[in-house]
């Protein structure tokens with residue numbers, strides 16, 4: 431085996447290990463991140479307070495002033 435072949439092999443293996451570790455770290459980060467909340471977002475039509483409530487709630491009472499509001503749709 432020639433010396434440049436050994437160096438090439440060494441570089442390829444090192445890059446492969448680094449790439450694998452980066453993939454593993456990314457996969458771990460994704461699997462540990464909590465899923466985004468599915469709560470509905472409400473914006474009070476009276477006091478403009480923004481709050482969230484359970485996804486099965488159609489109209490929610492504003493915690494600031496008590497006004498009933500429809501969920502914000504995107």
Ligand SMILES: [Zn+2]
Nearest residue numbers: 474477492495
């Ligand atoms: Zn309000």
